[in-house]
Amino acid sequence: MSTLTSTPDALAQRLADSGLRSTPQREVIYDVLLKKRDHPTADEVFARVKSELPTISLATVYNCLETLVQCNLVRAVNFERGPTLYCPNLRPHAHFHDEQTGATHDIDLPEGLLAQVTTILPQGYDAKSVEIIFRGKAQSAR
């Protein structure tokens, strides 16, 4: 099982690996992210999760999302100072931020691109991660 697969079942495993418990809140939040693979804010996740867990609190949504990020099941994405977006796509990808619609699109990276981009770093720079963000206009699907 590679680190790139995302299934609801992967969750219990990853949590256990980190010595954390599987809870209804964590499961439902992860399910919600996998079901509609867009880039919701914590508030948006809160709204979607409420139908399943009507008494969940916003603090718990933040806590669980943070846990999922720590377990490497979800990526946190930021544009300028906007609210953090949560992305369950674990493949190496860039983000395209559509300035008209506010939508965020995943752009898969060709094999080797990150390695190549990293070669621009002068000696002495040791990058643990590289992030690529595009901003512009995306053609709407017709």
Next chain:
Amino acid sequence: MSTLTSTPDALAQRLADSGLRSTPQREVIYDVLLKKRDHPTADEVFARVKSELPTISLATVYNCLETLVQCNLVRAVNFERGPTLYCPNLRPHAHFHDEQTGATHDIDLPEGLLAQVTTILPQGYDAKSVEIIFRGKAQSAR
């Protein structure tokens, strides 16, 4: 005079071009950014500017920085949800965020790299800007 040069004198010109006034606040703030070419926050700029303009307000610092960004004399840079950083380097460059020290380093881009990265976009995506962010550890200058 290319768009890549940064001189105090360029400011009056750019402001005029946009129908804006040259003010002491705007001049001193721009000078402060050019003098120490790091990536200060608005608060940091506020602190540096106060010695020259003791009565300046933080709101004005925000207003002026925003004006400089609109005039393309300064770039605003964000890491996660941290305070916005202001960068007077107008050459195409990436940012390296040193996670140990919190320092931000400019990484000049080789000719053609942005064009090449942009080729990963599928048809229908029209990027107006590309941003590259590295995170990791940078060797301290010894």
Next chain:
DNA sequence: CAACAAATTGGAATGGTTCTAAGGTGCAAG
């Protein structure tokens, strides 16, 4: 100078996120 627009100012408001303190939950040792 008068009129008006542009810019600055201090302080209040905003909004996403984090913190805090109080309960709840569930495995584990006895």
Next chain:
DNA sequence: CTTGCACCTTAGAACCATTCCAATTTGTTG
């Protein structure tokens, strides 16, 4: 079992960078 204890969730307060607002100041134009 059942008690202990760590983990987790919860509501609401606090935080803090930034924006907004209304009042004043500054500068330009007629």
